[in-house]
Amino acid sequence: MANSASVNYIKVAHHFKFNYSEMKDIKPGQFVSSPVFYALGSEWVIECIPQYSNQELPGIYTCFRVKLKEYKTVNPTISLNLLKRDGKTYTLPIRYQQRNGTDLFRHGFSVLSNSLLEKDFVNDGSFELICSISNTDIPHNSCSLQVPRSFDLHSQIGQLMESTETADVTFHVENRSFMCHRIVLAARSPVFKAELFGNMAEATQKQIKIQDMAPEVFEAMLHFIYTDSFPSCDSKKSSTKMAQHLFVAADRYAIDGLKALCENKLCGRISLDTVAIILALALQHNSLRLKNACLYLLTEPGTLINWMLSDEYEDLVRSFPSIKAEIRDRVNTGPCDKKKKRKANSLLTQ
CATH class of the missing domain: 2.60.210.10 (Apoptosis, Tumor Necrosis Factor Receptor Associated Protein 2; Chain A)
Known part of the structure:
Protein backbone atom coordinates (compact mmCIF):
# COMPACT_ATOMS: atom_id res chain seq x y z
CA MET A 1 0.00 0.00 0.00
CA ASN A 135 -11.39 19.03 13.41
CA THR A 136 -10.69 22.57 14.60
CA ASP A 137 -11.12 21.39 18.22
CA ILE A 138 -7.76 19.58 18.11
CA PRO A 139 -4.75 21.89 18.78
CA HIS A 140 -2.77 22.63 15.62
CA ASN A 141 0.47 21.42 17.20
CA SER A 142 2.34 21.55 20.44
CA CYS A 143 3.88 24.93 19.58
CA SER A 144 0.71 26.62 18.39
CA LEU A 145 -0.72 29.59 20.26
CA GLN A 146 -3.93 28.65 22.03
CA VAL A 147 -6.53 31.32 21.25
CA PRO A 148 -8.22 32.57 24.44
CA ARG A 149 -11.93 31.81 24.72
CA SER A 150 -12.73 35.54 24.76
CA PHE A 151 -11.51 35.76 21.16
CA ASP A 152 -13.69 32.86 19.97
CA LEU A 153 -16.18 34.41 17.50
CA HIS A 154 -18.67 31.55 17.72
CA SER A 155 -18.54 31.65 21.49
CA GLN A 156 -19.18 35.38 21.62
CA ILE A 157 -22.04 35.29 19.13
CA GLY A 158 -23.42 32.25 20.92
CA GLN A 159 -23.56 34.27 24.11
CA LEU A 160 -26.04 36.58 22.40
CA MET A 161 -28.57 33.75 22.59
CA GLU A 162 -28.43 34.00 26.36
CA SER A 163 -28.87 37.77 26.32
CA THR A 164 -32.14 39.67 25.81
CA GLU A 165 -30.68 43.16 26.10
CA THR A 166 -29.85 43.63 22.41
CA ALA A 167 -32.55 41.36 20.93
CA ASP A 168 -34.82 43.18 18.49
CA VAL A 169 -37.31 40.55 17.33
CA THR A 170 -39.29 37.82 19.08
CA PHE A 171 -40.42 34.57 17.46
CA HIS A 172 -43.42 32.71 18.84
CA VAL A 173 -43.39 28.97 18.19
CA GLU A 174 -46.43 27.20 19.63
CA ASN A 175 -46.27 27.97 23.38
CA ARG A 176 -42.67 29.26 23.49
CA SER A 177 -41.00 32.57 22.63
CA PHE A 178 -37.47 33.21 21.41
CA MET A 179 -35.83 36.64 21.50
CA CYS A 180 -33.37 37.00 18.62
CA HIS A 181 -31.18 39.42 16.70
CA ARG A 182 -32.24 40.30 13.16
CA ILE A 183 -28.72 40.91 11.91
CA VAL A 184 -27.45 37.50 13.10
CA LEU A 185 -30.35 35.61 11.51
CA ALA A 186 -30.04 37.59 8.28
CA ALA A 187 -26.31 36.89 8.06
CA ARG A 188 -26.90 33.14 8.37
CA SER A 189 -30.04 32.67 6.26
CA PRO A 190 -31.09 34.39 3.00
CA VAL A 191 -34.70 33.56 3.85
CA PHE A 192 -34.49 35.36 7.20
CA LYS A 193 -32.69 38.22 5.42
CA ALA A 194 -35.58 38.60 2.98
CA GLU A 195 -38.17 38.38 5.75
CA LEU A 196 -36.49 40.69 8.24
CA PHE A 197 -34.90 43.30 5.94
CA GLY A 198 -36.87 43.03 2.70
CA ASN A 199 -40.34 44.12 1.61
CA MET A 200 -42.20 41.44 3.56
CA ALA A 201 -44.50 42.29 6.45
CA GLU A 202 -42.09 40.73 8.99
CA ALA A 203 -39.55 43.48 8.27
CA THR A 204 -41.54 45.93 10.42
CA GLN A 205 -42.83 43.46 12.99
CA LYS A 206 -41.23 42.83 16.38
CA GLN A 207 -43.40 39.78 17.09
CA ILE A 208 -43.37 36.97 14.48
CA LYS A 209 -45.26 33.69 14.62
CA ILE A 210 -43.64 30.53 13.20
CA GLN A 211 -45.98 27.88 11.79
CA ASP A 212 -45.38 24.16 11.16
CA MET A 213 -42.32 23.75 13.35
CA ALA A 214 -41.85 22.35 16.85
CA PRO A 215 -40.31 24.72 19.44
CA GLU A 216 -37.41 22.36 20.16
CA VAL A 217 -36.55 22.22 16.44
CA PHE A 218 -36.61 26.01 16.13
CA GLU A 219 -34.41 26.26 19.24
CA ALA A 220 -31.95 23.75 17.78
CA MET A 221 -31.86 25.71 14.52
CA LEU A 222 -31.10 28.89 16.46
CA HIS A 223 -28.32 27.03 18.26
CA PHE A 224 -26.65 26.32 14.92
CA ILE A 225 -27.25 29.87 13.64
CA TYR A 226 -25.57 31.40 16.68
CA THR A 227 -22.85 28.81 17.38
CA ASP A 228 -22.26 27.02 14.04
CA SER A 229 -22.56 23.66 15.83
CA PHE A 230 -25.08 20.83 16.05
CA PRO A 231 -27.00 20.78 19.34
CA SER A 232 -26.24 17.97 21.77
CA CYS A 233 -28.83 15.20 22.16
CA ASP A 234 -29.52 12.70 24.91
CA SER A 235 -29.25 9.60 22.72
CA LYS A 236 -28.42 8.36 19.22
CA LYS A 237 -32.14 7.89 18.50
CA SER A 238 -33.04 11.45 19.53
CA SER A 239 -30.04 12.74 17.59
CA THR A 240 -31.32 10.99 14.44
CA LYS A 241 -34.83 12.41 14.91
CA MET A 242 -33.45 15.90 15.48
CA ALA A 243 -31.26 15.60 12.37
CA GLN A 244 -34.35 14.70 10.33
CA HIS A 245 -36.33 17.71 11.62
CA LEU A 246 -33.37 20.08 11.30
CA PHE A 247 -32.77 18.88 7.74
CA VAL A 248 -36.29 20.06 6.86
CA ALA A 249 -35.84 23.35 8.76
CA ALA A 250 -32.46 24.00 7.12
CA ASP A 251 -33.99 23.52 3.68
CA ARG A 252 -36.89 25.81 4.57
CA TYR A 253 -34.56 28.65 5.62
CA ALA A 254 -31.78 27.86 3.09
CA ILE A 255 -29.13 27.30 5.78
CA ASP A 256 -26.73 25.28 3.64
CA GLY A 257 -24.20 24.53 6.39
CA LEU A 258 -26.85 23.04 8.68
CA LYS A 259 -28.38 21.06 5.82
CA ALA A 260 -24.98 19.56 4.94
CA LEU A 261 -24.33 18.72 8.61
CA CYS A 262 -27.69 16.94 8.83
CA GLU A 263 -26.91 15.06 5.61
CA ASN A 264 -23.66 13.83 7.17
CA LYS A 265 -25.43 12.60 10.27
CA LEU A 266 -28.28 10.95 8.37
CA CYS A 267 -25.91 9.23 5.93
CA GLY A 268 -24.39 7.50 8.95
CA ARG A 269 -27.78 6.40 10.29
CA ILE A 270 -29.19 4.69 7.17
CA SER A 271 -30.44 1.15 7.82
CA LEU A 272 -33.43 -0.96 6.78
CA ASP A 273 -35.36 0.60 9.67
CA THR A 274 -34.66 4.20 8.64
CA VAL A 275 -34.08 4.10 4.88
CA ALA A 276 -37.73 4.81 3.94
CA ILE A 277 -38.05 8.02 5.94
CA ILE A 278 -34.54 9.24 5.04
CA LEU A 279 -35.12 8.52 1.35
CA ALA A 280 -38.45 10.38 1.52
CA LEU A 281 -36.68 13.39 3.06
CA ALA A 282 -34.02 13.26 0.33
CA LEU A 283 -36.63 13.22 -2.42
CA GLN A 284 -38.81 15.91 -0.87
CA HIS A 285 -35.91 18.28 -0.23
CA ASN A 286 -33.74 17.56 -3.28
CA SER A 287 -30.74 15.98 -1.58
CA LEU A 288 -28.93 13.97 -4.26
CA ARG A 289 -26.22 12.88 -1.83
CA LEU A 290 -28.70 11.50 0.70
CA LYS A 291 -30.76 9.82 -2.02
CA ASN A 292 -27.70 8.08 -3.47
CA ALA A 293 -26.63 6.89 -0.02
CA CYS A 294 -30.07 5.30 0.49
CA LEU A 295 -30.11 3.73 -2.98
CA TYR A 296 -26.66 2.22 -2.47
CA LEU A 297 -27.98 0.38 0.59
CA LEU A 298 -30.86 -0.92 -1.52
CA THR A 299 -28.75 -1.95 -4.52
CA GLU A 300 -28.22 -5.44 -3.09
CA PRO A 301 -31.33 -7.34 -4.35
CA GLY A 302 -31.68 -9.45 -1.21
CA THR A 303 -31.83 -6.30 0.92
CA LEU A 304 -34.14 -4.61 -1.60
CA ILE A 305 -36.59 -7.53 -1.69
CA ASN A 306 -36.95 -7.56 2.11
CA TRP A 307 -37.54 -3.81 2.13
CA MET A 308 -40.11 -3.88 -0.71
CA LEU A 309 -42.29 -6.25 1.34
CA SER A 310 -42.64 -3.63 4.09
CA ASP A 311 -45.39 -1.05 4.64
CA GLU A 312 -42.75 1.71 4.56
CA TYR A 313 -41.97 0.87 0.94
CA GLU A 314 -45.63 1.05 -0.08
CA ASP A 315 -46.05 4.42 1.62
CA LEU A 316 -42.93 5.81 -0.06
CA VAL A 317 -43.95 4.70 -3.56
CA ARG A 318 -47.41 6.21 -3.13
CA SER A 319 -45.82 9.56 -2.30
CA PHE A 320 -42.95 9.35 -4.83
CA PRO A 321 -43.96 7.01 -7.71
CA SER A 322 -40.91 7.94 -9.81
CA ILE A 323 -38.53 6.29 -7.32
CA LYS A 324 -39.50 2.88 -8.71
CA ALA A 325 -37.75 3.63 -12.00
CA GLU A 326 -34.55 4.70 -10.22
CA ILE A 327 -34.53 1.57 -8.06
CA ARG A 328 -35.15 -0.60 -11.13
CA ASP A 329 -32.19 0.98 -12.93
CA ARG A 330 -29.95 0.25 -9.94
CA VAL A 331 -31.09 -3.39 -9.83
CA ASN A 332 -30.71 -3.99 -13.57
CA THR A 333 -27.26 -2.41 -13.83
CA GLY A 334 -25.85 -3.88 -10.61
CA PRO A 335 -24.09 -7.26 -10.41
CA CYS A 336 -26.31 -9.96 -8.84
CA ASP A 337 -27.78 -13.37 -9.64
CA LYS A 338 -30.61 -13.44 -12.16
CA LYS A 339 -33.11 -15.07 -9.79
CA LYS A 340 -32.93 -12.22 -7.27
CA LYS A 341 -32.99 -9.69 -10.08
CA ARG A 342 -36.20 -11.22 -11.51
CA LYS A 343 -37.81 -11.26 -8.04
CA ALA A 344 -36.94 -7.59 -7.46
CA ASN A 345 -38.26 -6.57 -10.87
CA SER A 346 -41.45 -8.53 -10.25
CA LEU A 347 -42.11 -6.58 -7.05
CA LEU A 348 -41.24 -3.30 -8.78
CA THR A 349 -43.91 -3.87 -11.44
CA GLN A 350 -46.71 -4.53 -8.95
Missing part, protein backbone atom coordinates in the same frame (compact mmCIF):
# COMPACT_ATOMS: atom_id res chain seq x y z
CA ALA A 2 1.36 3.37 -1.02
CA ASN A 3 0.79 6.45 1.06
CA SER A 4 1.14 10.13 0.18
CA ALA A 5 -0.11 12.90 2.43
CA SER A 6 -0.82 16.58 2.50
CA VAL A 7 -1.04 18.07 6.00
CA ASN A 8 -2.09 21.55 6.99
CA TYR A 9 -3.41 20.81 10.51
CA ILE A 10 -6.86 22.13 9.59
CA LYS A 11 -7.89 19.55 7.00
CA VAL A 12 -5.72 16.51 6.35
CA ALA A 13 -5.97 14.30 3.24
CA HIS A 14 -4.23 10.95 2.77
CA HIS A 15 -4.16 8.72 -0.31
CA PHE A 16 -3.95 4.91 0.03
CA LYS A 17 -3.78 2.06 -2.48
CA PHE A 18 -5.10 -1.33 -1.34
CA ASN A 19 -4.24 -4.63 -3.07
CA TYR A 20 -7.72 -6.14 -3.41
CA SER A 21 -6.46 -9.35 -5.06
CA GLU A 22 -4.50 -10.26 -1.91
CA MET A 23 -7.29 -9.17 0.45
CA LYS A 24 -9.97 -11.43 -1.07
CA ASP A 25 -8.60 -14.55 0.69
CA ILE A 26 -8.65 -12.99 4.17
CA LYS A 27 -11.01 -14.72 6.62
CA PRO A 28 -14.29 -12.99 7.66
CA GLY A 29 -13.71 -10.36 10.34
CA GLN A 30 -9.96 -10.05 9.75
CA PHE A 31 -8.51 -6.84 8.39
CA VAL A 32 -5.52 -5.23 6.77
CA SER A 33 -4.23 -1.87 7.96
CA SER A 34 -2.91 1.16 6.21
CA PRO A 35 0.37 2.65 7.37
CA VAL A 36 0.03 4.91 10.41
CA PHE A 37 -0.59 8.48 9.27
CA TYR A 38 -0.76 11.82 11.04
CA ALA A 39 -3.74 14.15 11.11
CA LEU A 40 -4.28 17.14 13.37
CA GLY A 41 -1.45 16.19 15.72
CA SER A 42 -2.55 12.57 16.24
CA GLU A 43 -1.76 9.14 14.82
CA TRP A 44 -4.48 7.45 12.74
CA VAL A 45 -4.89 4.20 10.84
CA ILE A 46 -7.43 2.80 8.35
CA GLU A 47 -8.49 -0.82 8.85
CA CYS A 48 -10.01 -2.52 5.82
CA ILE A 49 -12.18 -5.60 6.47
CA PRO A 50 -12.78 -7.27 3.07
CA GLN A 51 -15.20 -9.97 4.36
CA TYR A 52 -17.64 -8.00 6.53
CA SER A 53 -21.28 -8.83 7.27
CA ASN A 54 -23.90 -8.27 9.97
CA GLN A 55 -27.63 -8.73 10.48
CA GLU A 56 -28.49 -5.29 9.09
CA LEU A 57 -26.55 -5.89 5.86
CA PRO A 58 -27.21 -9.22 4.15
CA GLY A 59 -24.41 -10.14 1.79
CA ILE A 60 -20.66 -9.58 1.90
CA TYR A 61 -19.25 -6.08 2.25
CA THR A 62 -15.92 -4.34 2.58
CA CYS A 63 -15.75 -2.23 5.73
CA PHE A 64 -13.43 0.78 6.07
CA ARG A 65 -12.67 1.76 9.68
CA VAL A 66 -10.81 5.01 10.45
CA LYS A 67 -9.34 4.90 13.97
CA LEU A 68 -7.20 6.94 16.30
CA LYS A 69 -4.18 5.02 17.60
CA GLU A 70 -5.07 6.18 21.11
CA TYR A 71 -8.35 7.30 22.64
CA LYS A 72 -8.87 11.05 22.86
CA THR A 73 -11.85 13.31 23.45
CA VAL A 74 -12.36 14.54 19.90
CA ASN A 75 -15.19 15.23 17.48
CA PRO A 76 -13.66 14.59 14.05
CA THR A 77 -15.19 15.07 10.63
CA ILE A 78 -14.07 12.23 8.36
CA SER A 79 -14.47 11.95 4.61
CA LEU A 80 -13.76 8.75 2.66
CA ASN A 81 -13.67 8.78 -1.14
CA LEU A 82 -13.08 5.86 -3.48
CA LEU A 83 -11.48 6.53 -6.85
CA LYS A 84 -13.58 5.12 -9.70
CA ARG A 85 -12.15 3.61 -12.86
CA ASP A 86 -13.12 6.70 -14.86
CA GLY A 87 -11.11 8.93 -12.51
CA LYS A 88 -14.11 10.35 -10.65
CA THR A 89 -14.54 9.97 -6.91
CA TYR A 90 -17.39 8.45 -4.91
CA THR A 91 -18.01 9.64 -1.34
CA LEU A 92 -18.76 6.86 1.13
CA PRO A 93 -21.34 7.66 3.84
CA ILE A 94 -19.64 7.73 7.26
CA ARG A 95 -20.98 6.43 10.56
CA TYR A 96 -19.36 7.39 13.85
CA GLN A 97 -18.97 5.23 16.96
CA GLN A 98 -18.16 6.16 20.53
CA ARG A 99 -16.41 4.16 23.22
CA ASN A 100 -18.59 2.73 26.01
CA GLY A 101 -21.23 5.43 25.55
CA THR A 102 -18.82 8.22 26.46
CA ASP A 103 -17.74 11.21 24.39
CA LEU A 104 -14.43 9.50 23.53
CA PHE A 105 -14.25 9.03 19.78
CA ARG A 106 -13.66 5.39 18.84
CA HIS A 107 -13.82 5.30 15.07
CA GLY A 108 -15.67 6.26 11.91
CA PHE A 109 -16.56 3.56 9.46
CA SER A 110 -18.27 2.92 6.15
CA VAL A 111 -19.27 -0.19 4.18
CA LEU A 112 -19.65 -0.98 0.48
CA SER A 113 -20.80 -4.25 -1.09
CA ASN A 114 -17.97 -6.27 -2.58
CA SER A 115 -19.85 -6.62 -5.86
CA LEU A 116 -20.00 -2.83 -6.28
CA LEU A 117 -16.39 -2.44 -5.18
CA GLU A 118 -15.22 -4.93 -7.81
CA LYS A 119 -17.48 -3.50 -10.52
CA ASP A 120 -16.71 0.22 -10.18
CA PHE A 121 -13.52 0.70 -8.18
CA VAL A 122 -11.10 -2.24 -8.50
CA ASN A 123 -8.58 -1.58 -11.28
CA ASP A 124 -5.73 -4.01 -12.06
CA GLY A 125 -6.34 -5.84 -8.81
CA SER A 126 -6.31 -2.79 -6.51
CA PHE A 127 -8.41 0.19 -5.48
CA GLU A 128 -7.55 3.65 -4.19
CA LEU A 129 -9.00 5.36 -1.12
CA ILE A 130 -8.71 9.02 -0.12
CA CYS A 131 -9.27 9.87 3.54
CA SER A 132 -9.73 13.46 4.76
CA ILE A 133 -9.92 14.42 8.44
CA SER A 134 -10.76 17.82 9.87
